Amino acid sequence: MSLPESELAVSWQNQFSSLIAEAKEVESSLPFPTVRDEEWKYTPLRALTSQTTITPENLQLTQIPISPDIREHLFIGLDAHLLVWHNGVFRKDLSRYQSLPQGTTLGPIEEVTGANSALAGLIGKLIKTGENRFTARNTALLKEGYGLHVEKGVILDKPIFVLYLFDEQELVIEANFRNLVRLEKNAQATLIEKWVVTGKSPVVVPMHEISLDGQSKLEHLNLQTSLSESCSISLTRVEQERDSSYLNDTLTWSGKLVRNNLETVHLGNNCWTGYNGLYLADSENLIDNHTLVDHAVPHCESNETYKGIVAGHGKAVFNGKVMVRQDAQKTNAYQSNNTLLLGDHALVYAKPQLEIYADDVKCSHGATVGQVDxxxxxxxxxxxxxxxxxxxxxxxxxxxxxxxxxxxxxxxxxxxxxxxxxxxxxx
Amino acid sequence: MLTINGLKARIEEKEILKGINLQINPGEVHAIMGPNGSGKSTLSSVVAGKEGYEVTEGEIIFNGKEMLELEPEERAAEGIFLAFQYPVEIPGVSNTNFLKTAINEQRKYRGEAPVEAAAFLKMMREKAEMVGLKPELMKRAVNQGFSGGEKKRNEIFQLAMLNPKLAILDETDSGLDIDALRAVADGVNQLRNSDNAFLVITHYQRLLDYIVPDFVHVLYDGRIIRSGDKTLALELEEKGYDWVIQETQTA
Structure with missing residues (x-):
């Protein structure tokens, strides 16, 4: 039930025109967060705000798209459905996602949200336009990103691999993505997102709205392993219904300025949430992970392990918030954060933040900062x-x-x- | 092979070694005995190149080269091996990977090609059997969760794998039951030949029943105060250290 290509853009505009228009208005009134904001206390954005950037759309006007060789950026031996964004623009010709199991919708949001109301309904559901400058701009520029909808009981045969490749040599691209994931009851999927920068380092702002129905299962890998000197501001929001499971692996060993916000809220009992993170900051780089697990209902479990290495004049921030609300009895929440500092100028701000309002819970956290033994x-x-x-x-x-x-x-x-x-x- | 002349060393302001002289030739086994705090472990650490000690005087010549100018890894590649009194647990680094890296780094230093994978595995099996180390321990992280005996056996296993010219056994007998002690000694005895040498540092004579030394030295207060053959060890066992110390002080 897909529309002809020529009508896509028009229908897209109609579908979200008021949302986009509102976002454009709000954006200009919102300043960038500064270190005076508690949430951005250790993360000055100078490296990002001082850049003169160009959006992918405008880049398209001057550049003829070439076909880069993407093979070296894929994992050998990994058979996956493939989506490729090249300099912030979706490349259907480089992607392979047609042979999906029945009951699965996957593709760029421009292509899938028209016919798929479950995905269209996710836009703006978990991320609000006016939260800050980044959410507003991400909404104002709403165009790129993927949508994944897996229907009841469908288990994806292969992982989905999303490659974001930047090889533009001259201009600093500012690329916004809005990614939408909806797994229905008993559905399962694995998502791998990988960032590769071989040209001029861009500014990237990926945002995820992920909704997991009962008993569904998602593993989500965020591989920030070849970002070069990029600035990356990401926001991932997840809502989990009962018995669902969400595992996030965030591996960051590149990037000039990286800020990851990863937030999950439990809406039903017996949810499981796992966060595994690794960060490596050296030179003058800054990697900031702000995580939240919101235990809003009883009998859920979360397990978070972040480890990091900081060298040179590198800086890392770990702010791990675990909220256990009054109703969330029988919660099990574990968190650990260990950082190795190499050298006298390396810095880490480690802040485990447990807020527990229920009395029958098992929660623990530990943070260590040390050196090589x-x-x-x-x-x-x-x-x-x-x-x-x-x-x-x-x-x-x-x-x-x-x-x-x-x-x-x-x-x-x-x-x-x-x-x-x-x-x-x-x- | 090894010549130590007038070696003085200290930790911070405290002088531990106060002028050590020692000559070890190929094919020899030397034992250094002495009471606690006499400087036995400091001597082995300084020879192996551990940081934290300041050598204020003297020299350590090994096969014609001054060791004090070399890094610990260079000394190892030159052929000096230290079996640790307290082997360190290293989580996340497998025994196999550790040894392969060590062998290849030493080979690289000597300008040799990396070891063949098949030959390496075969050697692992043979040497593990020789020292009675369970093969499944090879897959585990270095010394992690090993019993005291297994840790010491692992030291002798590494010794067998790296085949050094000079092996220093730093109180390898401490904390071992009689079976483990025998296994360790058997391993050492199989490795003895006319080209290599051993320096056995021990508190007790017991180990020397199994590893029979050619020379025994008594270290006291940072100096070697007496040297002799294996009968000296028996004498020490019988009479303790006091008589040697007294004889030295009155001399």
């Missing part, structure tokens, strides 16, 4: 392993715990390789 280092060196190699081995072992938690086995080795390469270039 001198005894371990000497043990390795005494066996003939050079200091550089020994450090790398220890850092890889420390970070590897997070990679080992990725459930897709075929991704672990390439991720280890990529991280290992990155660790050799710490500055």
């Amino acid at each position: 001198g005894q371990e280092l000497f043990y390795l060196r005494a066996r003939g392993i050079s200091e550089t190699e020994a450090r790398k081995l220890l850092l890889l072992a420390f970070a590897g715990e997070i990679i080992d938690r990725v459930s897709l086995e075929s991704l672990r080795e390439p991720l280890y390789d990529s991280l290992s390469q990155r660790l050799s270039q710490l500055s």
